Amino acid sequence: MIHLIFYFVHLYVCVCVTTESGQAIFWGPLFPCRDCTTLTLTSTSGLNRSPVPKAAHVRRMTLVRETSFTGNACVLGSTFGFVGSDAWVDQGCSGEFRICYIE
Known part of the structure; x- marks a missing residue:
């Protein structure tokens, strides 16, 4: 038994x-196991899409500290976000992001 x-x-x-x-x-x-990591992402002008290590699917992304020097604010869904297992920044948004994902 x-x-x-x-x-x-x-x-x-x-x-x-x-x-x-x-x-x-x-x-x-x-x-599937869930975890979070902190990544530094930078966009000098255009779109920068980066894979999140060990992620099969990103579930949440939040801005921890903005380091943009262009005056463009980092706004979720507009100048930063995620799709699938990737995180992205755009239009000069740069900073440290907390990214939670499923492995």
């Missing part, structure tokens, strides 16, 4: 499958 034990750790659902003797035969996340 196999027993399933569910644990909720850091908003992840993890599964531990054990045999009658209590020996674990599988342990891991039920859903």
